[in-house]
Amino acid sequence: MYTNTQEAIQVNKIAIVGAGLGGLACAIALRKLGYDVQVYEKAKDFRPVGGGFGLLPNGLKCLDAIEPGIVSLIKNSGCEVSQSVLKNNQGETIRTNKTARYQDKYGLPLITVWWWHLQQVLVSKVPENNIHLNHRCIGFTQDDNGVDIYFDDDKKVRADLLIGADGINSAVRETLFKDGKARYLGSMSWRAVIKCDQQLLNPGELGVVRSSREFMFLLNLGNGYFSWLYRQLLPNFFLSPNLDVAKSEVLSKIAHWGKPLQQLVEMTPSERILEAPIYDRPPLDTWSNGRVTLLGDAAHPMAPALAQGTNTTFEDVCELAWCFAQYKNISEAFNNYERRRIDRTRIIQNRSAEAEMDNYKTQEEKSPSLVLQQLQMSNEEFQDWILSYQPPTI
Ligand SMILES: Cc1cc2nc3c(=O)[nH]c(=O)nc-3n(C[C@H](O)[C@H](O)[C@H](O)COP(=O)(O)OP(=O)(O)OC[C@H]3O[C@@H](n4cnc5c(N)ncnc54)[C@H](O)[C@@H]3O)c2cc1C
Structure with a gap:
């Protein structure tokens, strides 16, 4: 269970771009740590x-x-x-x-579960006033004291930190890394x-x-x-x-x-x-810069073959919240978040891409997995490594 701690990062307002499953779960976790969390979503309403x-x-x-x-x-x-x-x-x-x-x-x-039903369950745990629909992020700038987040229709919001949870075509990621199309x-x-x-x-x-x-x-x-x-x-x-x-x-x-x-x-x-x-998208070596970081599909979009897109996104949320609770300094928190997440998600992204293509091959056509060979794991051991993940406790 996540609760406020003395050690937590000393910031007040945190902006999350994207009210998908990752952004909403992150809002729930960070609100429990006592932060003012505001979620900005491009959709005009939550629809089935x-x-x-x-x-x-x-x-x-x-x-x-x-x-x-x-x-x-x-x-x-x-x-x-x-x-x-x-x-x-x-x-x-x-x-x-x-x-x-x-x-x-x-x-x-x-x-x-139906994606929309899960979104509804998560929405029910975030106060209505903390979710701002009809806010399509188009970029951000940051300085020593905060982040300015820009939306279409000339809307602008200032926050202490920005978390990009805006999916595979993330505007936050594009502003950070300019890595183009998926x-x-x-x-x-x-x-x-x-x-x-x-x-x-x-x-x-x-x-x-x-x-x-x-x-x-x-x-x-x-x-x-x-x-x-x-x-x-x-x-x-x-x-x-x-x-x-x-x-x-x-x-x-x-x-x-x-x-x-x-x-x-x-x-x-x-x-x-x-x-x-x-x-x-190919894995990134870093997800953060200054006061901005990424999670979920914005950070590590993967093929659906292992059904890990959403599941690893919820892992990100737990690890990010843990780092917020553990470190007072933003760069320390983000560095540790990346250290705890990037290696694991890189492996799962790479194996998902391999497994995606294996879906269409006969047993005879399949070649041994390079990812599993590097890890020196059998498929069963790999599954076990993924599924036995334990979130950190705060
Ligand atoms: C509508 C929808 C339906 C999905 N259905 C399935 C499914 O059936 N099965 C499945 O396995 N996966 C599905 N996914 C993908 C799955 O949710 C993700 O792979 C995974 O859960 C990671 O979630 P995420 O929150 O990081 O990204 P996403 O779930 O992609 O959420 C990103 C959120 O950010 C919003 N957003 C995007 N760009 C901007 C912007 N510029 N400004 C503001 N907001 C923005 C999106 O509208 C969305 O709400 C779906 C995603 C969406 C958005």
Whole structure:
């Protein structure tokens, strides 16, 4: 549990750019340390967006450290997974695998949840007055005493510290490091959340449909919500002119798949479909400068293959809050934050990029992982290293 300490950094106002999962979790943690935290978000309102995704024990442990009791709320708005099911593209089960071992081994389960539902849980823990919607950050300048943060519409805010939690296309990162566009990884994703009565999965199951150069995740999200995520290897990406075309595109790609899988896409209203190229960025050697630092996708955007984007973001939040509580001096806090985070996230970013491409290869085509070879770890040891992460206590 995070509470105010005598040692904490002596600043008052902290600005966070981005009210995604990372920015909101960070606001909760830093408010508990006694800071005046203001969150600036470009969206005009919080709307039901995003897809379904998995919260793993390392991320859940962090959320529990930031806000004790929150995991029960998340379980209620998501689905605790007890079994994963491998299916062929006709929707027939090939193999099942118990996921209860997460709970047994790490003390927390795998929970699948709708991105928007988790955002709502986090929003409910931050006072409304501390979140400023319709604030698109376009850059910042800093001096010895503070940071001026600039938004479109000529808005400007001054704060003692700035945390960029504004995602893969972060304006804060761009101002800090000018590292340009994200890197397309050669695969496209289409996903949606729908409320439906489906027969493909039993309650508590997560499904993976494997096919050649394409696959689909099926996620129960609790309370009757269900998410499908279709991915295909596509060396050159494109964006459909509208979502009706995107839906037809997916249906034509899975025209040879079984009826129950096609029906899932058919019953999805076009406007609920998200079409997105899969991007990441190469790891950075530093995330901070002066009074400004980064977290989450702004710091270490990664391919989704290991489902660690959000989970490692919650690790960042715990480590950053710990450094704030531990060090009085800003540069000491940021240096230690980077020292505790960059090596770990670099490894996970690199392995995620490798694993992303492995998704589309047959067993024969896969070559041994360079990341695992360097670490001298088996895949199981690597998974264990990620999932057994323990957040620092304050
Ligand atoms: C709408 C949305 C839906 C998502 N859905 C999924 C999903 O279904 N599955 C999944 O695995 N991951 C999803 N992600 C990504 C996932 O949330 C992140 O990979 C991970 O949680 C890291 O979170 P983050 O807070 O660092 O970044 P993000 O979640 O990307 O949040 C960044 C936030 O900053 C805001 N922002 C961006 N630029 C600016 C700016 N210039 N000024 C002010 N605010 C800005 C964004 O609107 C967003 O709210 C989604 C992200 C978003 C924004």
